[in-house]
Amino acid sequence: MALSGQTAVVTGAARGIGRAVTELLLQHGATVTVTLHNAGHVVEVALLDVDESAGLSLKASLDQQHGAQRTLFLLCSVESEEQTKAAFQKTVETFGRVDILCNNAGVLNEAAWERSVSVNLVAVIRLTYMALEHMNKGTGGRGGVIVNIASMAGLGPLPSCPVYTATKHAVVGFTRAMAAASTALGYGIRFNAVCPTFVQTDLFSNIYDRMGMFSQLAAQTRKFATTGVLNVSEVAAGLLELVTDETKNGEALMLTGGGKKYMTFPTLS
Ligand SMILES: NC(=O)C1=CN([C@@H]2O[C@H](COP(=O)(O)OP(=O)(O)OC[C@H]3O[C@@H](n4cnc5c(N)ncnc54)[C@H](O)[C@@H]3O)[C@@H](O)[C@H]2O)C=CC1
Numbered sequence: 001m002a003l004s005g006q007t008a009v010v011t012g013a014a015r016g017i018g019r020a021v022t023e024l025l026l027q028h029g030a031t032v033t034v035t036l037h038n039a040g041h042v043v044e045v046a047l048l049d050v051d052e053s054a055g056l057s058l059k060a061s062l063d064q065q066h067g068a069q070r071t072l073f074l075l076c077s078v079e080s081e082e083q084t085k086a087a088f089q090k091t092v093e094t095f096g097r098v099d100i101l102c103n104n105a106g107v108l109n110e111a112a113w114e115r116s117v118s119v120n121l122v123a124v125i126r127l128t129y130m131a132l133e134h135m136n137k138g139t140g141g142r143g144g145v146i147v148n149i150a151s152m153a154g155l156g157p158l159p160s161c162p163v164y165t166a167t168k169h170a171v172v173g174f175t176r177a178m179a180a181a182s183t184a185l186g187y188g189i190r191f192n193a194v195c196p197t198f199v200q201t202d203l204f205s206n207i208y209d210r211m212g213m214f215s216q217l218a219a220q221t222r223k224f225a226t227t228g229v230l231n232v233s234e235v236a237a238g239l240l241e242l243v244t245d246e247t248k249n250g251e252a253l254m255l256t257g258g259g260k261k262y263m264t265f266p267t268l269s
């Protein structure tokens with residue numbers, strides 16, 4: 001799948017993995033937009049995030065690299081159905097298409113576990129279904145690809161973060177089920193998940209304060225983290241592989257310090 005001319009929606013784009021994904025897609029010619037404002041055929045990049053200062057700072061950086069016409073920051077939360085619906089509507093009104101959705105925004109806080117479920121799972125489902133309205137070949141869309149940033153905790157449990165683990169397992173399951181549904185129903189959309197181990201971001205830096213009643217298990221997680229911490233570019237590269245390789249549908253790509261592994265799952269039927 002050639003990226004040039006494609007339109008991508010990236011959530012949580014202002015920092016961490018989302019920023020790396022946005023930058024890599026732009027470097028590869030996609031029109032990266034979550035909420036955008038566009039004049040004519042000049043491509044503009046809008047970044048959706050709740051962190052206004054980080055978003056504006058990234059916009060300034062991207063302006064330098066790609067020109068001011070290619071970036072736009074919009075303060076918006078994936079937890080808000082109204083705000084995310086408006087984001088998709090603005091994207092389709094302005095560019096007429098959505099080709100790529102990266103559900104990246106995510107949080108970890110076992111004490112505020114309802115928010116983890118809201119951001120990490122409910123929002124992934126909500127944005128996927130919103131994107132379907134615009135991407136589904138069965139309803140006039142062009143098809144495309146949706147990549148969800150899950151986690152290695154979506155493949156195996158982290159006892160220090162049971163709710164986070166649950167949300168990420170759910171994202172892997174949702175992704176694989178949507179991939180099968182898309183094939184069966186002819187959506188023309190591929191669904192894949194990226195499952196990274198620890199990645200050096202703000203989320204990772206704060207995990208030991210976010211374990212709530214499981215904080216006593218922090219040492220175990222810290223020990224596991226010594227097996228290797230990725231940088232954000234390594235995750236973005238994994239996502240790009242899933243976006244551009246049109247043979248990939250229903251994949252869970254695990255990324256660790258030792259490399260990448262396409263996971264296999266038991267066939268239960
Ligand atoms: N950092 C790590 O060790 C790993 C992270 N992940 C996953 O990668 C994704 C990105 O995480 P990081 O880049 O590490 O986190 P981060 O905290 O560094 O960046 C997340 C971005 O999402 C934004 N965000 C948070 N809530 C939002 C909301 N409601 N609406 C819109 N934007 C929102 C934040 O403002 C921030 O810009 C998450 O889904 C996370 O679970 C997966 C494996 C490992």
Ligand SMILES: CC/C=C\CC(=O)/C=C/C=C\C=C\C=C\[C@@H](O)[C@@H](O)C/C=C\CCC(=O)O
Nearest residue numbers: 151152153155156157158161197198204207221
């Ligand atoms: C505390 C969370 C910190 C940051 C966010 C995040 O998502 C980090 C996840 C990092 C690692 C999770 C590892 C979970 C590992 C175990 O449950 C094991 O079961 C290994 C899991 C899968 C191995 C699959 C395989 O090798 O075949």
